[in-house]
Amino acid sequence: MSELLFRDDAYLRAAGGARVVAVHERGIELDRTLFYPQGGGQMGDTGALLRENGQRIVIADTRKGDAIDSVFHVPAPEMPRPEVGEMLALEIDWERRYRLMRLHTALHVMSCVVVAPVTGGNIAPDKARLDFDIDMSLLNAETIERETNQLIARAVETETVWITDAELDARPELVKTMSVQPPRGAGRVRLLKIPGIDLQPCGGTHVRNISEIGGIRVIKIRSEGRRNRRVEIALAA
Ligand SMILES: [Zn+2]
Numbered sequence: 001m002s003e004l005l006f007r008d009d010a011y012l013r014a015a016g017g018a019r020v021v022a023v024h025e026r027g028i029e030l031d032r033t034l035f036y037p038q039g040g041g042q043m044g045d046t047g048a049l050l051r052e053n054g055q056r057i058v059i060a061d062t063r064k065g066d067a068i069d070s071v072f073h074v075p076a077p078e079m080p081r082p083e084v085g086e087m088l089a090l091e092i093d094w095e096r097r098y099r100l101m102r103l104h105t106a107l108h109v110m111s112c113v114v115v116a117p118v119t120g121g122n123i124a125p126d127k128a129r130l131d132f133d134i135d136m137s138l139l140n141a142e143t144i145e146r147e148t149n150q151l152i153a154r155a156v157e158t159e160t161v162w163i164t165d166a167e168l169d170a171r172p173e174l175v176k177t178m179s180v181q182p183p184r185g186a187g188r189v190r191l192l193k194i195p196g197i198d199l200q201p202c203g204g205t206h207v208r209n210i211s212e213i214g215g216i217r218v219i220k221i222r223s224e225g226r227r228n229r230r231v232e233i234a235l236a237a
Pocket residue numbers: 104105108192202203204205206
């Protein structure tokens with residue numbers, strides 16, 4: 001189990017003092033991390049672990065381990081493996097992560113423009129998508145783009161809110177995403193609140209103010225099956 005530093009501050013780019021807890025075939029486990037593991041549709045972080053001898057262990061991907069809050073840092077091929085107990089400094093590829101944060105937060109906003117159950121989603125550094133259970137005739141790229149950008153222009157601050165599993169069970173309307181149930185088992189669930197726009201369970205990384213998204217473009221709308229009408233977006237700039 002790792003202390004997830006990105007959960008309280010998604011803007012941390014570097015940190016020192018992480019201890020190697022285990023080195024597995026699947027990756028390196030640390031007692032604390034900045035690296036977001038792939039989940040909730042958002043791709044895992046990349047970056048580097050810095051050894052005291054100056055060596056850089058390039059991290060090509062980050063994945064969840066089996067236990068709650070366990071994180072595997074996946075080294076690029078041919079990278080040295082650290083020793084258990086070794087202290088490392090951490091550094092994420094911030095430019096890439098910040099694009100993921102902007103696109104991720106943009107999907108929250110867009111999910112309030114297209115009012116339909118969400119059946120899937122994905123966030124990559126260059127584009128992001130949501131799949132909706134909706135009739136194709138109700139999806140218009142120009143309208144979605146304009147209305148999403150109008151909401152982004154409100155420039156509101158985002159907030160993180162924690163509720164208990166029981167409180168979430170009492171408010172099933174909060175769960176828009178049918179394919180991704182919020183992580184349970186820890187007794188509490190993290191919500192992202194965009195005041196006046198959106199409130200839903202989410203463990204991902206978001207921008208502090210939606211103005212940081214800067215605006216989006218709808219790049220594609222297509223049918224991926226009866227319950228998967230896919231809306232794909234990119235950052236406007
Ligand atoms: Zn989110």
